Amino acid sequence: MNNRQRWSLRNIILIALIAIFCGVIFWGAGFLYTGLTVMLTPLGMAPFANDILMGLWCLAGPLTGYLIRIPGSAFLGEFLGSAVEVFLGGQWGASAFISGIVQGFGSELGFTMTGYKRYNWGTLLLSCLTTTIVTYLWDWFRSGYNQYGLLMNLGLFATRFISTFVFGGVLTKLIANLLDRSQVMDN
Amino acid sequence: MNPGLKLLLTILIALEISFTTNLVVNLVLIGASLIYLLAKKIKWLSLLKLILVPFIPAFGLLVSQLFYGHGGPIYAWILFSRIYAYVFIGATFTITSDITELALTLEQNFHLPAKFAYGVLAAFNLIPKIQAEIKIIKTAGMMRGVPLHFWSPKLYFKAILAAISWSQNLAEAMTSHGFVEGQARTFYQPMSLTLKDWLSFGSILVLVQLLIIFAPTLP
Numbered sequence: 001m002n003n004r005q006r007w008s009l010r011n012i013i014l015i016a017l018i019a020i021f022c023g024v025i026f027w028g029a030g031f032l033y034t035g036l037t038v039m040l041t042p043l044g045m046a047p048f049a050n051d052i053l054m055g056l057w058c059l060a061g062p063l064t065g066y067l068i069r070i071p072g073s074a075f076l077g078e079f080l081g082s083a084v085e086v087f088l089g090g091q092w093g094a095s096a097f098i099s100g101i102v103q104g105f106g107s108e109l110g111f112t113m114t115g116y117k118r119y120n121w122g123t124l125l126l127s128c129l130t131t132t133i134v135t136y137l138w139d140w141f142r143s144g145y146n147q148y149g150l151l152m153n154l155g156l157f158a159t160r161f162i163s164t165f166v167f168g169g170v171l172t173k174l175i176a177n178l179l180d181r182s183q184v185m186d187n
Numbered sequence: 188m189n190p191g192l193k194l195l196l197t198i199l200i201a202l203e204i205s206f207t208t209n210l211v212v213n214l215v216l217i218g219a220s221l222i223y224l225l226a227k228k229i230k231w232l233s234l235l236k237l238i239l240v241p242f243i244p245a246f247g248l249l250v251s252q253l254f255y256g257h258g259g260p261i262y263a264w265i266l267f268s269r270i271y272a273y274v275f276i277g278a279t280f281t282i283t284s285d286i287t288e289l290a291l292t293l294e295q296n297f298h299l300p301a302k303f304a305y306g307v308l309a310a311f312n313l314i315p316k317i318q319a320e321i322k323i324i325k326t327a328g329m330m331r332g333v334p335l336h337f338w339s340p341k342l343y344f345k346a347i348l349a350a351i352s353w354s355q356n357l358a359e360a361m362t363s364h365g366f367v368e369g370q371a372r373t374f375y376q377p378m379s380l381t382l383k384d385w386l387s388f389g390s391i392l393v394l395v396q397l398l399i400i401f402a403p404t405l406p
Contacts, residue, residue, distance in 0.1 A: 009302045009368055010358035016310030017350035020317050021343070028321070029337045037247045044254030046247025056337065067347070080307065086277070087286055087311065095201055095273035097194070142205045143248060144266045147256035167338075174340035175347065182344075184351055 005070050012076075015064045019077045022060040023084030029056060047143060051160040054135065055128075055167030057082075057099075061107030062127045062168035066176055067185065071116050074127065078104035099138075106134030107168065124169040131168060132161040189384040190284040191292040196388055197280045200395055201273055210261060211402040213268035216395070220275035229282055237278055245270040261405050286311055288378065296380040302368050309357050320349050 036049035060081030065074025082100025110127025136157055139145050145153060179185050188196075204213060224234065245267045252263035287308065294304035324345045328335040335342040 007302070008358070009306050009361065009366070010354050012302055012306035013310050013357050014350055014354035016307045017313065017317070017354055018347055020310055020314060021321070021346040021350060024314070024317050024321055025337050025342065025346070034243055037243050041243075041247040041250050044251045046244070046251045049247065050244075063343070080310075084311075084314070086281060088314070095270075095277060097198055097277075098201055098205075138205075142269075144252055144256060144258065144262065147252060147258040147262060149255065149257070152255055171338065171340060171343070175343045178340055178344040179347060182348075184348060 007070060007072075011068055011070065011073075015068055015073055015077050016080050018064050018067070019060045019080035020084050022063065022077075023081045023088070026056045026059070026081075027085065027088055029053075047139075047145070047148075047156060048159060050139075050143070051156050052163055054132075054160045055163035055165065058103050058107060058131050058135070058164055059167045059171065061104055061131065062110075062124055062172045063175065065107055065111045065127065066119060066124065066172055067179070069116060069119060071112070072108065074111050075104035075108040078107050099135075102138045103131060103135055106131035109134065121169075121173065124172055125165070128161070128164045128168045132157070132164050136160060188387055189292055189296065189378070189380050190280075190289045191297050192380065192384050192388050193280050193284060194289065196391060197276050199392065200276055203395065203399065204269060204272055207399055208262065208265050209399065209402050210265050210268060210405050212399055213265060213272045215398055215402065216272045217268065217275050220272075220279050223279050224275070224282060227279075227283055229278075233278075233282070237274055241270050241274045291374075291376060292378040292380070295374060295378045300369075301366075301372055305361065305366065306358075309361065310354075313353065313357075321346065324349075 033049055033053050036052060037046050040046045040049050058078065061074045061078030064077025068077075079097075079100040082096045082103065085096045107127050107130065109130040111123065113126055113130070114123050136145070145156065148156070200216070204216065224237075248270065249263050249267040252258060252266055253260060256263060290304045290308040293299040294301055321342075324342060325335050328341070333341075335345075
């Protein structure tokens with residue numbers, strides 16, 4: 001899709017801009033997270049709000065990794081997407097940087113496993129799977145998921161994977177299809 | 188302190204408390220960050236935001252652990268206070284640093300290639316324009332009776348079209364202002380990374396380790 005597979009100034013700016021666009025769009029959907037958390041808190045199911053929206057937060061990684069085919073682009077896109085949050089409002093502070101590193105590593109891993117050679121549904125599925133596993137491990141410690149029972153953990157993991165696949169997989173592919181049809185990424 | 192070093196410090200501390208289950212550690216870190224923020228004359232409104240915004244997710248996590256967790260109430264409160272610790276430690280960085288200085292120091296003191304430092308900085312300076320562009324795209328859609336939501340591929344498609352043309356423009360503008368990739372550069376605003384920075388970095392890190400080792404655990 002993109003012939004200039006190198007870290008040119010233009011590609012770096014493009015990745016950063018796409019990441020910021022994603023960051024600003026999901027910043028606008030922040031009310032959803034708050035609303036879901038408020039609704040689920042009386043049931044004790046608030047972590048589900050986090051996992052339902054996980055895919056939206058992790059969209060920038062698979063998207064930039066899929067569109068700009070350079071090793072490291074998924075990581076950079078996802079990390080910058082989180083960094084936007086720090087500089088837009090800054091409420092999550094240092095923790096958003098770490099989430100960005102963890103999520104970026106997760107989505108990059110999927111592309112690394114294909115050797116940056118194949119770009120199709122399988123690649124996206126793999127990237128979504130690695131994102132889910134890596135971020136879940138992180139929440140296992142950070143958000144105390146290790147203290148929940150098996151059933152709750154299975155539910156959270158499945159929710160997170162579906163969410164990541166819907167946004168990082170399906171939405172990314174639909175966006176890429178639109179870009180393919182318009183042939184803007186060719187030159 | 189040098190912004191790059193300060194960022195590294197906040198990330199290291201946040202990483203450590205993610206694996207530390209001690210309520211006292213979290214409370215001391217929140218207290219210390221609060222004192223630092225007050226000393227830096229943080230605006231009252233910003234402080235209020237720091238306290239209110241994390242409350243909903245922190246409370247949600249607390250209730251969930253009390254209902255379904257096997258760790259007991261102290262563990263639930265550790266998670267609650269951990270979110271506040273992240274936010275307050277993070278604020279010590281965001282309140283006192285700006286992104287231009289961070290980019291400059293990452294380039295000059297931490298050997299980040301100039302194209303990354305300036306490329307990303309250029310993109311970040313467009314944040315207000317990006318926010319406006321998303322409004323324009325959504326409004327244009329509504330005028331044709333097509334509402335664009337955060338799950339609409341077309342919203343991202345149009346955003347990426349803008350990103351492609353802007354990235355081309357920005358890269359050309361930077362080149363025409365004399366930016367050459369991979370060339371050695373002189374600095375208009377030199378950033379310093381002094382022994383004093385390293386000393387305060389080291390001593391804060393040591394203090395946090397002592398705190399984590401010696402802080403009493405609640406029953």
